[in-house]
Amino acid sequence: MSRRVPDVTYKKIDRTAMDALLHGLLKSLEYVGEQRQVILDRMGSMMLQYLVETGTVPSPDSPREFARSLRRLLIKNGYGPRIPLQSKTVQGNHTPPNLVEILTPMDRQLVGGAFPKSSVSRGKEKVDWVLYEMVLYGMTKALDDQLGVQGQLILDRIGTGMLDYLLELGAIERSDDPKILVQSVIDYFVKAGYAKSFRYELEGAPPDTFVSRYESARYYTTVFRRIRKEGSALLSCPLCLVGHSIWATQGWKFGDVFEVRIKSDGQVLIKSKVYPSTERFTEKDALRFSQMKV
Amino acid sequence: MERSHGPLSVRELIDKQASSIENPVVLLSVNPVVYQEGVMSAIKYFSERFGMGLYITLNKPYAVLQGAFEKGGLAPGNLVYLDSITNTPERRTESCNYLGRMRELTDLCIALVKMMSEEKEVKFVFVDSVSTLLIYNDSKSVARFCHSVTEKLRSMSLPAALVFVEMEEGKDVVAQMAQFCDAYVKAGELK
Numbered sequence: 001m002s003r004r005v006p007d008v009t010y011k012k013i014d015r016t017a018m019d020a021l022l023h024g025l026l027k028s029l030e031y032v033g034e035q036r037q038v039i040l041d042r043m044g045s046m047m048l049q050y051l052v053e054t055g056t057v058p059s060p061d062s063p064r065e066f067a068r069s070l071r072r073l074l075i076k077n078g079y080g081p082r083i084p085l086q087s088k089t090v091q092g093n094h095t096p097p098n099l100v101e102i103l104t105p106m107d108r109q110l111v112g113g114a115f116p117k118s119s120v121s122r123g124k125e126k127v128d129w130v131l132y133e134m135v136l137y138g139m140t141k142a143l144d145d146q147l148g149v150q151g152q153l154i155l156d157r158i159g160t161g162m163l164d165y166l167l168e169l170g171a172i173e174r175s176d177d178p179k180i181l182v183q184s185v186i187d188y189f190v191k192a193g194y195a196k197s198f199r200y201e202l203e204g205a206p207p208d209t210f211v212s213r214y215e216s217a218r219y220y221t222t223v224f225r226r227i228r229k230e231g232s233a234l235l236s237c238p239l240c241l242v243g244h245s246i247w248a249t250q251g252w253k254f255g256d257v258f259e260v261r262i263k264s265d266g267q268v269l270i271k272s273k274v275y276p277s278t279e280r281f282t283e284k285d286a287l288r289f290s291q292m293k294v
Numbered sequence: 295m296e297r298s299h300g301p302l303s304v305r306e307l308i309d310k311q312a313s314s315i316e317n318p319v320v321l322l323s324v325n326p327v328v329y330q331e332g333v334m335s336a337i338k339y340f341s342e343r344f345g346m347g348l349y350i351t352l353n354k355p356y357a358v359l360q361g362a363f364e365k366g367g368l369a370p371g372n373l374v375y376l377d378s379i380t381n382t383p384e385r386r387t388e389s390c391n392y393l394g395r396m397r398e399l400t401d402l403c404i405a406l407v408k409m410m411s412e413e414k415e416v417k418f419v420f421v422d423s424v425s426t427l428l429i430y431n432d433s434k435s436v437a438r439f440c441h442s443v444t445e446k447l448r449s450m451s452l453p454a455a456l457v458f459v460e461m462e463e464g465k466d467v468v469a470q471m472a473q474f475c476d477a478y479v480k481a482g483e484l485k
Contacts, residue, residue, distance in 0.1 A: 031462050032327065035325055146329065147329060148426070150423060150426045150428075150459055153429060154461070156429075157463075233381070253429065253430055255397055258395070273397065278432075279432060280399060281431065281442075285400050285403070286438050286442045290442060292407045294407055294410045294446075
Protein backbone atom coordinates (compact mmCIF):
# COMPACT_ATOMS: atom_id res chain seq x y z
CA MET A 1 0.00 0.00 0.00
CA SER A 2 1.47 3.35 -0.96
CA ARG A 3 2.03 5.97 1.70
CA ARG A 4 -0.34 8.90 1.36
CA VAL A 5 1.29 12.26 1.79
CA PRO A 6 -0.38 15.63 2.03
CA ASP A 7 0.04 17.69 -1.14
CA VAL A 8 2.07 20.80 -0.52
CA THR A 9 1.48 23.41 -3.18
CA TYR A 10 4.54 25.57 -3.07
CA LYS A 11 3.85 29.23 -3.64
CA LYS A 12 7.46 30.42 -3.61
CA ILE A 13 10.83 29.17 -4.75
CA ASP A 14 14.35 30.40 -3.94
CA ARG A 15 15.47 33.25 -6.14
CA THR A 16 18.75 31.42 -6.76
CA ALA A 17 16.77 28.71 -8.59
CA MET A 18 15.24 31.37 -10.85
CA ASP A 19 18.60 33.08 -11.37
CA ALA A 20 20.25 29.77 -12.20
CA LEU A 21 17.55 29.01 -14.76
CA LEU A 22 17.92 32.40 -16.45
CA HIS A 23 21.69 32.15 -16.38
CA GLY A 24 21.52 28.71 -18.02
CA LEU A 25 19.03 29.96 -20.58
CA LEU A 26 21.10 32.97 -21.64
CA LYS A 27 24.33 30.98 -21.59
CA SER A 28 22.85 28.25 -23.77
CA LEU A 29 21.91 30.76 -26.45
CA GLU A 30 25.28 32.50 -26.63
CA TYR A 31 26.37 30.52 -29.68
CA VAL A 32 23.48 31.70 -31.85
CA GLY A 33 24.93 35.20 -31.88
CA GLU A 34 22.61 37.89 -33.22
CA GLN A 35 19.76 35.41 -33.55
CA ARG A 36 19.65 35.09 -29.75
CA GLN A 37 17.36 38.07 -29.44
CA VAL A 38 14.83 36.54 -31.85
CA ILE A 39 14.61 33.42 -29.68
CA LEU A 40 14.41 35.47 -26.47
CA ASP A 41 11.59 37.56 -27.92
CA ARG A 42 9.66 34.40 -28.76
CA MET A 43 10.20 33.08 -25.26
CA GLY A 44 9.17 36.42 -23.79
CA SER A 45 5.87 36.45 -25.62
CA MET A 46 5.16 32.84 -24.56
CA MET A 47 5.86 33.82 -20.96
CA LEU A 48 3.35 36.64 -21.15
CA GLN A 49 0.87 34.27 -22.74
CA TYR A 50 1.30 31.90 -19.78
CA LEU A 51 0.61 34.65 -17.28
CA VAL A 52 -2.51 35.68 -19.17
CA GLU A 53 -3.83 32.15 -19.70
CA THR A 54 -3.33 31.20 -16.06
CA GLY A 55 -5.19 34.35 -15.02
CA THR A 56 -2.16 35.80 -13.26
CA VAL A 57 -2.48 39.01 -15.27
CA PRO A 58 -5.43 40.24 -17.35
CA SER A 59 -5.48 40.06 -21.14
CA PRO A 60 -3.44 42.64 -23.10
CA ASP A 61 -6.75 43.59 -24.70
CA SER A 62 -6.98 45.88 -21.69
CA PRO A 63 -3.47 47.30 -22.04
CA ARG A 64 -3.49 49.57 -19.01
CA GLU A 65 -4.74 46.90 -16.62
CA PHE A 66 -2.41 44.35 -18.17
CA ALA A 67 0.64 46.58 -17.79
CA ARG A 68 -0.34 47.62 -14.25
CA SER A 69 -0.88 44.03 -13.14
CA LEU A 70 2.36 42.82 -14.73
CA ARG A 71 4.29 45.68 -13.20
CA ARG A 72 2.79 44.93 -9.78
CA LEU A 73 3.75 41.26 -10.06
CA LEU A 74 7.32 42.10 -11.05
CA ILE A 75 7.77 44.75 -8.37
CA LYS A 76 6.36 42.41 -5.70
CA ASN A 77 9.00 39.88 -6.69
CA GLY A 78 11.88 42.31 -6.58
CA TYR A 79 12.21 43.00 -10.29
CA GLY A 80 11.00 46.59 -10.14
CA PRO A 81 14.34 48.27 -10.91
CA ARG A 82 14.59 46.44 -14.23
CA ILE A 83 11.19 47.45 -15.61
CA PRO A 84 11.67 50.13 -18.27
CA LEU A 85 10.51 53.49 -16.94
CA GLN A 86 8.37 54.15 -19.98
CA SER A 87 6.69 50.76 -20.17
CA LYS A 88 5.63 50.53 -23.76
CA THR A 89 2.72 48.25 -22.97
CA VAL A 90 0.99 51.11 -21.23
CA GLN A 91 0.50 52.76 -24.58
CA GLY A 92 -0.96 49.53 -25.87
CA ASN A 93 0.38 49.66 -29.39
CA HIS A 94 3.97 48.52 -28.87
CA THR A 95 5.60 45.26 -27.94
CA PRO A 96 5.94 44.66 -24.21
CA PRO A 97 9.40 44.65 -22.61
CA ASN A 98 11.15 41.29 -22.80
CA LEU A 99 10.55 39.40 -19.59
CA VAL A 100 13.79 37.43 -19.76
CA GLU A 101 15.75 40.68 -19.70
CA ILE A 102 13.69 42.04 -16.85
CA LEU A 103 14.14 38.90 -14.77
CA THR A 104 17.91 38.83 -15.27
CA PRO A 105 19.11 41.84 -13.30
CA MET A 106 22.65 42.95 -14.08
CA ASP A 107 23.80 42.64 -10.48
CA ARG A 108 23.05 38.95 -10.50
CA GLN A 109 24.85 38.17 -13.72
CA LEU A 110 28.26 36.57 -13.78
CA VAL A 111 30.97 39.19 -13.95
CA GLY A 112 34.14 37.72 -15.44
CA GLY A 113 33.20 34.26 -14.20
CA ALA A 114 32.67 35.34 -10.57
CA PHE A 115 29.56 36.41 -8.73
CA PRO A 116 29.14 39.78 -7.08
CA LYS A 117 28.58 39.54 -3.33
CA SER A 118 25.02 40.77 -3.73
CA SER A 119 24.13 37.51 -5.50
CA VAL A 120 25.12 35.44 -2.51
CA SER A 121 23.40 37.71 0.00
CA ARG A 122 20.17 37.43 -2.01
CA GLY A 123 20.30 33.65 -1.77
CA LYS A 124 17.57 33.57 0.86
CA GLU A 125 15.12 35.58 -1.22
CA LYS A 126 12.08 33.93 -2.75
CA VAL A 127 10.07 34.56 -5.89
CA ASP A 128 6.53 33.52 -6.75
CA TRP A 129 6.38 30.04 -8.25
CA VAL A 130 4.17 31.34 -11.01
CA LEU A 131 7.09 33.42 -12.33
CA TYR A 132 9.34 30.37 -12.31
CA GLU A 133 6.62 28.40 -14.12
CA MET A 134 6.26 31.22 -16.60
CA VAL A 135 9.95 31.03 -17.54
CA LEU A 136 9.87 27.24 -17.77
CA TYR A 137 6.76 27.24 -19.91
CA GLY A 138 7.90 30.10 -22.12
CA MET A 139 11.30 28.64 -22.91
CA THR A 140 9.97 25.10 -23.46
CA LYS A 141 7.13 26.18 -25.68
CA ALA A 142 9.24 28.55 -27.74
CA LEU A 143 11.92 25.89 -28.26
CA ASP A 144 9.32 23.29 -29.19
CA ASP A 145 7.54 25.56 -31.65
CA GLN A 146 10.80 26.57 -33.26
CA LEU A 147 12.88 23.42 -33.13
CA GLY A 148 10.66 20.49 -32.20
CA VAL A 149 12.25 17.64 -30.29
CA GLN A 150 15.78 18.83 -30.96
CA GLY A 151 14.98 21.74 -28.62
CA GLN A 152 15.91 19.18 -25.94
CA LEU A 153 19.56 19.71 -26.90
CA ILE A 154 19.25 23.35 -25.90
CA LEU A 155 17.30 22.46 -22.75
CA ASP A 156 20.04 20.03 -21.73
CA ARG A 157 22.58 22.77 -22.25
CA ILE A 158 20.50 25.02 -20.00
CA GLY A 159 20.90 22.33 -17.34
CA THR A 160 24.69 22.53 -17.69
CA GLY A 161 24.55 26.32 -17.35
CA MET A 162 22.37 26.00 -14.25
CA LEU A 163 24.79 23.55 -12.68
CA ASP A 164 27.74 25.86 -13.37
CA TYR A 165 25.86 28.76 -11.82
CA LEU A 166 24.86 26.90 -8.67
CA LEU A 167 28.36 25.48 -8.20
CA GLU A 168 29.94 28.88 -8.70
CA LEU A 169 27.49 30.41 -6.26
CA GLY A 170 28.29 27.74 -3.69
CA ALA A 171 24.66 26.63 -3.51
CA ILE A 172 25.78 23.12 -4.50
CA GLU A 173 28.94 21.51 -3.25
CA ARG A 174 31.42 20.30 -5.83
CA SER A 175 32.19 16.59 -6.00
CA ASP A 176 33.96 14.33 -8.46
CA ASP A 177 31.55 11.57 -7.54
CA PRO A 178 28.45 11.96 -9.74
CA LYS A 179 26.16 10.29 -7.19
CA ILE A 180 27.24 12.71 -4.45
CA LEU A 181 26.90 15.65 -6.81
CA VAL A 182 23.42 14.53 -7.90
CA GLN A 183 22.39 14.18 -4.25
CA SER A 184 23.62 17.74 -3.57
CA VAL A 185 21.50 18.93 -6.50
CA ILE A 186 18.45 17.09 -5.13
CA ASP A 187 19.01 18.54 -1.65
CA TYR A 188 19.33 22.02 -3.11
CA PHE A 189 16.11 21.82 -5.16
CA VAL A 190 14.09 20.31 -2.30
CA LYS A 191 15.33 23.02 0.06
CA ALA A 192 14.65 25.70 -2.55
CA GLY A 193 10.97 24.69 -2.73
CA TYR A 194 10.99 22.84 -6.05
CA ALA A 195 9.42 19.67 -4.61
CA LYS A 196 8.79 18.19 -1.21
CA SER A 197 10.97 15.20 -1.98
CA PHE A 198 12.68 13.42 -4.88
CA ARG A 199 14.03 9.90 -5.18
CA TYR A 200 15.44 8.08 -8.18
CA GLU A 201 16.46 4.57 -9.15
CA LEU A 202 17.69 2.74 -12.23
CA GLU A 203 15.81 -0.26 -13.57
CA GLY A 204 16.99 -2.99 -15.90
CA ALA A 205 20.16 -5.03 -16.27
CA PRO A 206 22.04 -3.33 -17.78
CA PRO A 207 20.13 -0.23 -16.66
CA ASP A 208 17.83 1.17 -19.35
CA THR A 209 15.18 3.02 -17.35
CA PHE A 210 15.50 5.98 -15.00
CA VAL A 211 12.67 6.14 -12.47
CA SER A 212 11.93 9.44 -10.71
CA ARG A 213 9.55 9.82 -7.79
CA TYR A 214 8.48 13.21 -6.48
CA GLU A 215 6.21 14.48 -3.77
CA SER A 216 4.49 17.80 -4.42
CA ALA A 217 6.35 18.70 -7.61
CA ARG A 218 4.56 21.75 -8.94
CA TYR A 219 6.39 21.72 -12.29
CA TYR A 220 4.69 18.45 -13.22
CA THR A 221 1.19 19.44 -12.16
CA THR A 222 1.35 22.74 -14.04
CA VAL A 223 3.97 23.22 -16.78
CA PHE A 224 4.62 19.58 -17.67
CA ARG A 225 0.92 18.70 -17.88
CA ARG A 226 0.25 21.74 -20.00
CA ILE A 227 3.06 21.26 -22.50
CA ARG A 228 2.24 17.57 -22.87
CA LYS A 229 -1.36 18.46 -23.58
CA GLU A 230 -0.11 20.88 -26.21
CA GLY A 231 1.76 18.04 -27.91
CA SER A 232 5.32 18.76 -26.79
CA ALA A 233 7.68 15.93 -25.91
CA LEU A 234 10.26 18.21 -24.32
CA LEU A 235 11.26 17.82 -20.69
CA SER A 236 12.29 21.05 -18.98
CA CYS A 237 12.17 19.98 -15.31
CA PRO A 238 15.16 21.98 -13.95
CA LEU A 239 16.15 19.26 -11.49
CA CYS A 240 16.18 16.74 -14.35
CA LEU A 241 18.15 19.03 -16.67
CA VAL A 242 20.87 19.59 -14.07
CA GLY A 243 20.86 15.86 -13.32
CA HIS A 244 21.18 15.02 -17.02
CA SER A 245 24.23 17.24 -17.34
CA ILE A 246 25.89 15.37 -14.46
CA TRP A 247 25.02 11.92 -15.81
CA ALA A 248 26.21 13.05 -19.25
CA THR A 249 29.74 13.26 -17.82
CA GLN A 250 29.42 9.49 -17.25
CA GLY A 251 28.31 9.02 -20.87
CA TRP A 252 24.60 8.59 -20.13
CA LYS A 253 22.01 10.07 -22.46
CA PHE A 254 18.38 10.47 -21.47
CA GLY A 255 15.61 9.50 -23.82
CA ASP A 256 11.87 9.87 -23.86
CA VAL A 257 9.65 10.02 -20.84
CA PHE A 258 7.57 6.93 -21.59
CA GLU A 259 5.52 6.68 -18.41
CA VAL A 260 4.01 9.46 -16.35
CA ARG A 261 1.77 9.20 -13.31
CA ILE A 262 0.69 12.37 -11.60
CA LYS A 263 -1.60 11.61 -8.67
CA SER A 264 -4.09 13.94 -7.07
CA ASP A 265 -2.19 13.83 -3.76
CA GLY A 266 0.80 15.37 -5.54
CA GLN A 267 2.87 12.22 -6.02
CA VAL A 268 4.60 12.00 -9.38
CA LEU A 269 6.25 9.01 -11.03
CA ILE A 270 8.24 9.47 -14.23
CA LYS A 271 10.04 6.79 -16.21
CA SER A 272 12.57 7.73 -18.87
CA LYS A 273 14.78 5.72 -21.17
CA VAL A 274 18.51 5.97 -20.52
CA TYR A 275 21.23 5.05 -22.93
CA PRO A 276 24.83 4.18 -22.08
CA SER A 277 27.87 5.75 -23.70
CA THR A 278 28.51 2.81 -26.03
CA GLU A 279 28.24 3.21 -29.81
CA ARG A 280 24.69 2.51 -30.88
CA PHE A 281 25.29 2.12 -34.62
CA THR A 282 28.39 0.02 -35.10
CA GLU A 283 30.35 -0.92 -38.22
CA LYS A 284 28.56 -4.25 -38.09
CA ASP A 285 25.19 -2.46 -38.15
CA ALA A 286 26.35 -0.36 -41.10
CA LEU A 287 27.45 -3.45 -43.00
CA ARG A 288 24.16 -5.20 -42.31
CA PHE A 289 22.28 -2.15 -43.57
CA SER A 290 24.34 -1.95 -46.75
CA GLN A 291 23.45 -5.57 -47.51
CA MET A 292 19.69 -5.06 -47.13
CA LYS A 293 17.91 -5.37 -50.46
CA VAL A 294 15.39 -2.74 -51.51
CA MET B 295 33.57 23.56 -49.26
CA GLU B 296 31.33 25.80 -47.13
CA ARG B 297 29.67 28.68 -48.88
CA SER B 298 28.78 31.87 -47.12
CA HIS B 299 25.11 32.74 -47.15
CA GLY B 300 25.39 36.22 -48.56
CA PRO B 301 22.21 37.63 -50.09
CA LEU B 302 20.94 34.31 -51.47
CA SER B 303 17.90 32.42 -50.21
CA VAL B 304 18.17 28.79 -49.09
CA ARG B 305 16.55 27.71 -52.33
CA GLU B 306 19.03 29.71 -54.40
CA LEU B 307 21.90 28.38 -52.33
CA ILE B 308 20.87 24.78 -52.89
CA ASP B 309 20.28 25.44 -56.56
CA LYS B 310 23.66 27.10 -56.96
CA GLN B 311 25.48 24.13 -55.47
CA ALA B 312 23.33 21.21 -56.52
CA SER B 313 21.69 22.06 -59.84
CA SER B 314 24.52 20.62 -61.93
CA ILE B 315 24.57 17.35 -59.98
CA GLU B 316 22.21 14.68 -61.25
CA ASN B 317 21.22 13.09 -57.93
CA PRO B 318 22.72 15.34 -55.29
CA VAL B 319 23.03 14.50 -51.62
CA VAL B 320 22.78 17.85 -49.89
CA LEU B 321 23.71 18.62 -46.30
CA LEU B 322 21.62 21.60 -45.22
CA SER B 323 22.97 23.19 -42.06
CA VAL B 324 20.59 25.79 -40.64
CA ASN B 325 20.62 28.23 -37.79
CA PRO B 326 17.90 27.40 -35.18
CA VAL B 327 16.12 30.67 -35.92
CA VAL B 328 15.68 29.90 -39.62
CA TYR B 329 15.18 26.16 -39.25
CA GLN B 330 11.51 26.07 -40.24
CA GLU B 331 11.86 28.46 -43.16
CA GLY B 332 14.97 26.62 -44.31
CA VAL B 333 13.19 23.26 -44.30
CA MET B 334 10.25 24.73 -46.19
CA SER B 335 12.48 26.21 -48.92
CA ALA B 336 14.51 23.02 -49.24
CA ILE B 337 11.53 20.68 -49.46
CA LYS B 338 9.94 22.89 -52.10
CA TYR B 339 13.16 22.85 -54.12
CA PHE B 340 13.40 19.06 -53.97
CA SER B 341 9.70 18.54 -54.69
CA GLU B 342 9.74 20.80 -57.71
CA ARG B 343 12.94 19.37 -59.10
CA PHE B 344 12.43 15.67 -58.43
CA GLY B 345 8.72 15.09 -57.74
CA MET B 346 7.49 12.68 -55.10
CA GLY B 347 9.57 12.49 -51.92
CA LEU B 348 9.99 10.43 -48.77
CA TYR B 349 10.14 12.69 -45.71
CA ILE B 350 11.78 11.09 -42.69
CA THR B 351 10.62 13.10 -39.72
CA LEU B 352 12.55 12.62 -36.51
CA ASN B 353 11.69 15.97 -35.03
CA LYS B 354 8.11 17.12 -35.59
CA PRO B 355 5.00 14.98 -35.85
CA TYR B 356 3.61 14.27 -39.32
CA ALA B 357 0.35 16.07 -38.50
CA VAL B 358 2.21 19.26 -37.58
CA LEU B 359 4.42 19.11 -40.68
CA GLN B 360 1.62 18.35 -43.07
CA GLY B 361 -0.33 21.37 -41.83
CA ALA B 362 2.70 23.63 -42.14
CA PHE B 363 3.53 22.39 -45.64
CA GLU B 364 0.00 22.82 -46.88
CA LYS B 365 -0.01 26.34 -45.49
CA GLY B 366 3.32 26.90 -47.24
CA GLY B 367 1.86 25.90 -50.60
CA LEU B 368 3.25 22.37 -50.94
CA ALA B 369 0.84 19.97 -52.65
CA PRO B 370 -0.25 17.33 -50.10
CA GLY B 371 0.28 14.36 -52.44
CA ASN B 372 3.93 15.21 -53.04
CA LEU B 373 5.28 13.48 -49.96
CA VAL B 374 5.05 10.24 -48.05
CA TYR B 375 6.28 10.24 -44.48
CA LEU B 376 8.23 8.03 -42.14
CA ASP B 377 7.38 9.39 -38.70
CA SER B 378 9.42 8.32 -35.69
CA ILE B 379 8.30 11.09 -33.38
CA THR B 380 4.51 10.87 -33.04
CA ASN B 381 3.67 9.07 -29.83
CA THR B 382 1.48 6.36 -31.31
CA PRO B 383 1.70 2.61 -31.81
CA GLU B 384 3.28 1.49 -35.09
CA ARG B 385 0.79 1.79 -37.93
CA ARG B 386 0.55 2.66 -41.59
CA THR B 387 -1.75 5.13 -43.28
CA GLU B 388 -1.89 6.06 -46.94
CA SER B 389 0.72 8.78 -46.65
CA CYS B 390 2.49 8.04 -43.37
CA ASN B 391 4.26 5.15 -41.74
CA TYR B 392 4.22 5.78 -37.99
CA LEU B 393 7.08 4.09 -36.20
CA GLY B 394 6.19 5.25 -32.71
CA ARG B 395 8.95 6.85 -30.69
CA MET B 396 11.64 4.80 -32.34
CA ARG B 397 15.09 5.45 -31.00
CA GLU B 398 17.23 2.66 -32.40
CA LEU B 399 19.12 3.58 -35.54
CA THR B 400 19.13 -0.02 -36.73
CA ASP B 401 15.32 -0.10 -36.52
CA LEU B 402 15.18 3.12 -38.48
CA CYS B 403 17.35 1.53 -41.20
CA ILE B 404 14.99 -1.43 -41.47
CA ALA B 405 11.96 0.88 -41.65
CA LEU B 406 13.65 2.98 -44.32
CA VAL B 407 14.46 -0.01 -46.51
CA LYS B 408 10.94 -1.37 -46.09
CA MET B 409 9.42 1.97 -47.04
CA MET B 410 11.69 2.34 -50.06
CA SER B 411 10.65 -1.14 -51.21
CA GLU B 412 6.99 -0.24 -50.95
CA GLU B 413 7.09 3.30 -52.32
CA LYS B 414 8.61 2.86 -55.75
CA GLU B 415 7.43 6.27 -56.95
CA VAL B 416 9.65 8.07 -54.41
CA LYS B 417 12.21 10.20 -56.22
CA PHE B 418 14.09 11.78 -53.32
CA VAL B 419 14.57 11.41 -49.56
CA PHE B 420 14.50 14.22 -47.01
CA VAL B 421 15.82 13.65 -43.48
CA ASP B 422 14.60 16.16 -40.87
CA SER B 423 16.74 16.31 -38.92
CA VAL B 424 20.00 14.60 -38.24
CA SER B 425 20.67 16.78 -35.18
CA THR B 426 17.69 15.19 -33.41
CA LEU B 427 19.55 11.90 -33.40
CA LEU B 428 22.20 13.45 -31.16
CA ILE B 429 19.78 13.58 -28.25
CA TYR B 430 19.95 9.81 -27.91
CA ASN B 431 23.07 8.79 -29.78
CA ASP B 432 26.79 9.47 -29.75
CA SER B 433 28.12 11.55 -32.61
CA LYS B 434 30.18 8.70 -34.06
CA SER B 435 27.07 6.53 -34.43
CA VAL B 436 25.10 9.41 -35.96
CA ALA B 437 27.82 10.12 -38.54
CA ARG B 438 28.11 6.41 -39.40
CA PHE B 439 24.33 6.12 -39.73
CA CYS B 440 24.17 9.11 -42.09
CA HIS B 441 27.00 7.74 -44.16
CA SER B 442 25.22 4.39 -44.46
CA VAL B 443 21.96 6.05 -45.44
CA THR B 444 23.58 8.22 -48.12
CA GLU B 445 25.46 5.22 -49.51
CA LYS B 446 22.22 3.27 -49.72
CA LEU B 447 20.50 6.18 -51.48
CA ARG B 448 23.39 6.59 -53.91
CA SER B 449 23.18 2.90 -54.77
CA MET B 450 19.56 3.56 -55.71
CA SER B 451 20.42 6.80 -57.58
CA LEU B 452 18.21 8.81 -55.25
CA PRO B 453 18.93 12.43 -54.36
CA ALA B 454 18.59 13.44 -50.71
CA ALA B 455 18.68 16.31 -48.27
CA LEU B 456 19.97 15.87 -44.74
CA VAL B 457 18.98 18.73 -42.47
CA PHE B 458 21.20 19.65 -39.55
CA VAL B 459 20.35 22.38 -37.06
CA GLU B 460 23.52 24.16 -36.05
CA MET B 461 24.19 23.71 -32.37
CA GLU B 462 27.26 23.33 -30.26
CA GLU B 463 26.54 19.63 -30.21
CA GLY B 464 27.52 17.70 -33.28
CA LYS B 465 29.96 20.07 -34.93
CA ASP B 466 32.14 17.04 -35.53
CA VAL B 467 29.22 15.26 -37.18
CA VAL B 468 28.72 18.15 -39.62
CA ALA B 469 32.41 18.10 -40.51
CA GLN B 470 32.25 14.37 -41.25
CA MET B 471 28.97 14.59 -43.15
CA ALA B 472 30.24 17.42 -45.33
CA GLN B 473 32.83 14.98 -46.66
CA PHE B 474 30.37 12.46 -48.02
CA CYS B 475 27.69 14.90 -49.20
CA ASP B 476 27.82 16.54 -52.63
CA ALA B 477 26.88 19.98 -51.36
CA TYR B 478 27.08 21.65 -47.98
CA VAL B 479 24.58 24.49 -47.76
CA LYS B 480 24.84 26.68 -44.70
CA ALA B 481 21.87 28.92 -44.05
CA GLY B 482 22.06 31.78 -41.59
CA GLU B 483 19.55 34.57 -41.97
CA LEU B 484 16.97 34.09 -44.63
CA LYS B 485 16.35 36.58 -47.33
